[in-house]
Amino acid sequence: MTLRGLFISFEGIDGAGKSTHIDALAQAFRAQGRAVTLTREPGGTPLAEKLRTLVLNDPMDAMTEALLVFAARRDHLQQVIEPALARAEVVLCDRFTDATFAYQGGGRGFDLNTLSYLEQLVQTTQAPEANFVRQPDLTIWFDLAPEIAAQRLAGVRVPDKFEAQPADFFARVRAGYLARCEAHAQRFARIEADQSREAVWADVLTVFQKQGWLGQVLPA
């Protein structure tokens, strides 16, 4: 059987639990013989990491922010994601374009039609066919109430520009994710992230096993 590349993104408000599970998933795929590219947005290339530092630290208007995250995404797609998929690897990406719709669109109220235009422009790739708009094969959305996420993050890390936002910002971000989940239901899996770590991990594994992408996974 010819393996095909898999592009999987992980989404959710800050503190929802993405980082907790991504490394374990990478291990699970590697244990089953798959090559894995573990990456993140904004970032994933030297240029995109520089843009990340600007976006996470410098005040700027929402359009500037959107243009910078899409510039970082273009470089990341071309340098890392498309080549890894062409090698039939599993690409596990901590956030992708749904985050732009949720944060710049939902959180900051930037125009969604402009974001859709940028999405088409930036994610159009020559491979595997002309005018193919790259999207994740699967998006795991860790859905968590902003109050619980804030409790989990309190005292754990120094907040960046986004993490320092008030609860109503994250309520709008969450609504932004819900709208994307409804509009792209075929690739979204919503995980109830207010459960224990073990229960969240079990739900995540079930999604991958139902797709036939992972077999039995031994406990860590």
Ligand SMILES: Nc1ncnc2c1ncn2[C@@H]1O[C@H](COP(=O)(O)OP(=O)(O)O)[C@@H](O)[C@H]1O
């Ligand atoms: N299910 C859970 N229950 C309680 N705390 C959790 C759970 N999952 C993660 N955490 C903790 O919450 C904090 C945020 O998790 P993290 O995975 O870093 O979130 P994200 O990457 O989505 O910002 C971390 O301190 C982590 O240990």
Ligand SMILES: Cc1cn([C@H]2C[C@H](O)[C@@H](COP(=O)(O)OP(=O)(O)O)O2)c(=O)[nH]c1=O
């Ligand atoms: C990808 C992306 C992230 N972001 C924000 C969401 C997060 O607050 C931040 C960085 O995400 P993240 O990597 O989750 O931060 P951390 O390493 O602290 O867990 O960037 C956007 O605003 N727009 C985007 O398009």
